Amino acid sequence: MKKFLSKITLPALAFTMALFVSGILVAISDSKVLALKSSPLSMLAEAFSTAGSAYWALFRGSIFDPELAKANFIEGFYPLSETIVAASPLILTGLSVALAFKAGLFNIGAQGQFIAGAIGASFVGFHFELPIVIHSIAAIAAALVCAGLYGGFVGFLKARTGAHEVIVTIMLNYVAGYFLLWILSTSPFLRPGRQDPLAPEVRMSSRLPHLFGSELRANLGFFIALLAAVGIWWLLNRSTWGFKFRAVGANAAASKTAGISVGRSTTTVMFIAGALAGLGGAVQILGSEPALTAGVGGTFGFDAITVALLGRGTPLGTVFAALLFGALRAGGLTMQASTETPLDLILVIQALVVLFIAAPALIKAIFRLKNVDEGEALASKGWNG
Amino acid sequence: MSTQEVRALSAPERRRRRGIITMGGLGLFALAVFAILPKEGQPVTYSFVLGDEWILIKEWIVNSKSAALGFAIASLLAVVLATLQFKAGKTVRLASAIFAVSFLMSFLSWAAAGKFIPFTGLLQGGLLLSVPLIFGAMAGVLSERSGVINIAIEGQLLAGAFVSGVLASLLHNNWLGLLFAPIAGALISLLLAVFAIKYGIDQVVLGFVLNVLVIGLTSFLYKKLLIPYQSEWNSAIAFNPINIPILSKIPVIGPILFSQSIIVYLMYVVVAFIHIALFKSKWGLRTRAVGEHPTAAESVGIDVNKIRFKNVLWAGAVAGLGGAFFTLGAVGSFSKEMTAGKGFIALAALIFGRWSPLGAVAAALIFGFADNLQGLLTITGTPIPSEFMLMAPYIATIIAVSGFVGRVRAPAADGIAYKRGGGSH
Numbered sequence: 156m157k158k159f160l161s162k163i164t165l166p167a168l169a170f171t172m173a174l175f176v177s178g179i180l181v182a183i184s185d186s187k188v189l190a191l192k193s194s195p196l197s198m199l200a201e202a203f204s205t206a207g208s209a210y211w212a213l214f215r216g217s218i219f220d221p222e223l224a225k226a227n228f229i230e231g232f233y234p235l236s237e238t239i240v241a242a243s244p245l246i247l248t249g250l251s252v253a254l255a256f257k258a259g260l261f262n263i264g265a266q267g268q269f270i271a272g273a274i275g276a277s278f279v280g281f282h283f284e285l286p287i288v289i290h291s292i293a294a295i296a297a298a299l300v301c302a303g304l305y306g307g308f309v310g311f312l313k314a315r316t317g318a319h320e321v322i323v324t325i326m327l328n329y330v331a332g333y334f335l336l337w338i339l340s341t342s343p344f345l346r347p348g349r350q351d352p353l354a355p356e357v358r359m360s361s362r363l364p365h366l367f368g369s370e371l372r373a374n375l376g377f378f379i380a381l382l383a384a385v386g387i388w389w390l391l392n393r394s395t396w397g398f399k400f401r402a403v404g405a406n407a408a409a410s411k412t413a414g415i416s417v418g419r420s421t422t423t424v425m426f427i428a429g430a431l432a433g434l435g436g437a438v439q440i441l442g443s444e445p446a447l448t449a450g451v452g453g454t455f456g457f458d459a460i461t462v463a464l465l466g467r468g469t470p471l472g473t474v475f476a477a478l479l480f481g482a483l484r485a486g487g488l489t490m491q492a493s494t495e496t497p498l499d500l501i502l503v504i505q506a507l508v509v510l511f512i513a514a515p516a517l518i519k520a521i522f523r524l525k526n527v528d529e530g531e532a533l534a535s536k537g538w539n540g
Numbered sequence: 541m542s543t544q545e546v547r548a549l550s551a552p553e554r555r556r557r558r559g560i561i562t563m564g565g566l567g568l569f570a571l572a573v574f575a576i577l578p579k580e581g582q583p584v585t586y587s588f589v590l591g592d593e594w595i596l597i598k599e600w601i602v603n604s605k606s607a608a609l610g611f612a613i614a615s616l617l618a619v620v621l622a623t624l625q626f627k628a629g630k631t632v633r634l635a636s637a638i639f640a641v642s643f644l645m646s647f648l649s650w651a652a653a654g655k656f657i658p659f660t661g662l663l664q665g666g667l668l669l670s671v672p673l674i675f676g677a678m679a680g681v682l683s684e685r686s687g688v689i690n691i692a693i694e695g696q697l698l699a700g701a702f703v704s705g706v707l708a709s710l711l712h713n714n715w716l717g718l719l720f721a722p723i724a725g726a727l728i729s730l731l732l733a734v735f736a737i738k739y740g741i742d743q744v745v746l747g748f749v750l751n752v753l754v755i756g757l758t759s760f761l762y763k764k765l766l767i768p769y770q771s772e773w774n775s776a777i778a779f780n781p782i783n784i785p786i787l788s789k790i791p792v793i794g795p796i797l798f799s800q801s802i803i804v805y806l807m808y809v810v811v812a813f814i815h816i817a818l819f820k821s822k823w824g825l826r827t828r829a830v831g832e833h834p835t836a837a838e839s840v841g842i843d844v845n846k847i848r849f850k851n852v853l854w855a856g857a858v859a860g861l862g863g864a865f866f867t868l869g870a871v872g873s874f875s876k877e878m879t880a881g882k883g884f885i886a887l888a889a890l891i892f893g894r895w896s897p898l899g900a901v902a903a904a905l906i907f908g909f910a911d912n913l914q915g916l917l918t919i920t921g922t923p924i925p926s927e928f929m930l931m932a933p934y935i936a937t938i939i940a941v942s943g944f945v946g947r948v949r950a951p952a953a954d955g956i957a958y959k960r961g962g963g964s965h
Binding site: 184185186261312315316317318319321322323333334336337340457460464496500502503504505506510513516538 | 558684689735739741742744745746748749750752753755756757759760761762763764765768881884885887888891892925927928930931934935937938941942950954955
């Protein structure tokens with residue numbers, strides 16, 4: 156228990172600090188607060204109430220809403236279900252980045268891989284008529300293959316020509332985005348009678364079942380994501396392949412001397428990372444957003460990197476980080492709607508949390524802590540890795 | 541070539557050979573697709589006049605098929621030249637440049653069949669689109685040559701754009717806005733420097749987080765203050781272009797290079813200064829030493845982390861200045877996430893240009909030109925869907941980094957924090 160407490164002290168304090176700093180930002184940018192410049196005390200009070208109401212809305216939108224619960228207690232958890240819906244693809248894209256990190260690769264391409272997976276899942280989902288369950292599996296398989304190849308290509312290029320994965324994945328994100336725009340304008344992806352970039356909804360037979368009744372959107376995608384996290388944990392810590400990946404990540408030159416094929420490891424890792432991000436796309440399409448649109452990727456790939464960083468590259472950490480970010484995402488929408496606090500505050504909170512976590516020395520200095528578990532710092536390989 | 545000969549080649553030679561093979565393939569592709577495949581040619585009009593510069597040629601009207609053929613053959617001749625130079629053991633830089641221009645012209649002649657191409661305007665727009673990339677890449681050079689990876693270029697650009705736009709609007713003075721842009725960029729760099737150099741935190745991770753922080757902050761303030769109070773907070777007007785006497789009158793080159801806003805002229809100065817200082821000054825030598833072999837540098841009395849700290853701050857200032865181009869150099873007012881990933885493209889240009897100032901400038905110019913070309917062809921209409929035109933620069937980058945640049949070598953100590961006494965974290 157003591158060990159557990161020491162492990163979560165730092166993330167908890169980092170989160171608190173991030174909320175505090177962002178709260179100041181909310182308060183000082185508020186016109187009502189600024190209008191009270193002449194009386195510092197009432198200004199302070201107004202500042203507290205402004206930031207307080209923003210954070211209360213954040214909580215109401217992500218965990219539990221007492222207003223909704225009045226009619227039906229279960230419905231009070233509608234926000235929590237939204238958090239789970241937002242977190243599921245984030246867990247998967249986060250795992251994609253985290254796995255690559257462990258193997259010494261910086262996968263900025265989760266965005267493009269997510270889109271590749273979403274395209275694959277969407278096409279199989281609306282184009283074919285298959286029995287229930289089989290249809291879902293086929294759509295997921297299509298996503299895994301599309302996105303796996305999209306990611307694996309990066310690893311292959313790096314292994315064969317040395318093209319740096321950071322550059323290639325950044326470029327492939329743009330390519331995927333434009334490819335998505337194009338494919339949405341082709342006839343198979345146009346809804347009959349429509350000209351706008353909006354694909355047909357995937358068939359009911361391919362959708363992932365809801366977990367808590369039809370009112371709440373939480374679906375099987377969450378379990379798929381958790382299962383994937385367990386799978387990646389096993390792969391990294393219990394399998395020969397995972398050992399090779401980590402060895403290459405820790406020291407590529409030494410691994411080569413020891414007889415591990417660095418190129419094959421790079422290609423395989425990027426294939427699996429791509430497939431994970433693509434699975435995120437499939438979960439998004441089959442679970443919550445049945446129609447493919449130009450905006451399907453959202454910021455999943457970008458957030459995935461912050462999620463992986465916050466989770467320190469471990470599967471369990473990634474799951475928790477994704478849940479936190481999912482909560483911020485779901486709550487942020489409520490906060491924006493009810494308190495006129497822009498959703499972008501979420502980005503500030505996210506960045507600050509990761510910054511404070513990455514700099515344990517800072518948190519320890521602020522709170523005068525001595526014995527807290529700093530965890531393993533996540534290190535990238537730089538350009539020459 | 542037998543396998544033994546292949547083995548005898550050094551790594552840069554193999555890279556060069558792969559580059560030549562790639563160029564040969566692309567040249568043949570141009571010959572087949574742009575010149576031979578189209579059934580009949582149509583006239584293409586290239587116009588060379590933009591403003592009131594002296595006129596040398598007004599326009600050039602040519603049959604698309606014959607122009608594509610001519611340029612495709614020129615590109616293949618460049619490949620032959622490259623092969624000869626390679627065999628003679630020389631670098632193939634000139635031949636590669638001839639190839640790139642011929643290939644692009646062959647493509648352009650094919651894609652613009654029956655259309656009007658404002659050639660000078662195309663190049664001018666290309667230069668403008670590459671301005672933030674060049675500033676960003678210079679920021680990368682400053683920081684990474686001294687051994688600190690700078691992924692935060694995007695954030696530094698965005699901070700410069702925001703602060704310059706907002707201050708120019710609040711103070712009704714563009715020059716004050718321009719003055720504070722580098723300071724904003726340097727503030728982001730200060731965070732990078734403190735955490736990366738003092739605390740030894742992973743620089744890639746840190747840079748990425750700083751980008752998210754700046755995107756979040758600027759977007760938040762944009763919605764909270766700049767939109768509701770637009771007339772006060774976000775009504776800056778861009779600098780007017782300054783025509784340099786005589787120089788701006790030179791045909792073609794004049795309007796492209798010497799009829800620009802102050803920020804573009806500052807860019808020329810920054811690039812020239814960084815290039816000369818990096819290779820000719822004491823500071824440049826120390827910077828490179830610290831980036832390649834910090835232990836050796838310290839052993840002769842150089843304070844490694846002090847040099848890095850300063851360079852990272854200067855890097856932020858340069859990128860911040862480049863950020864001002866988005867607002868004061870182009871449209872005046874700030875808009876959400878207006879840097880739109882340009883910082884990452886600048887990073888690609890830096891790597892593409894192998895961490896040398898002039899190489900990075902060349903790469904940035906290619907990106908800017910391709911971006912502008914794509915925009916023009918989307919408007920005029922081409923045989924290819926516009927989405928594929930939009931993809932082209934990114935695919936070209938992938939081909940380039942895998943064919944020409946290959947296994948790049950960053951400054952040896954880039955990304956590794958340094959502890960006094962020759963250790964690293």
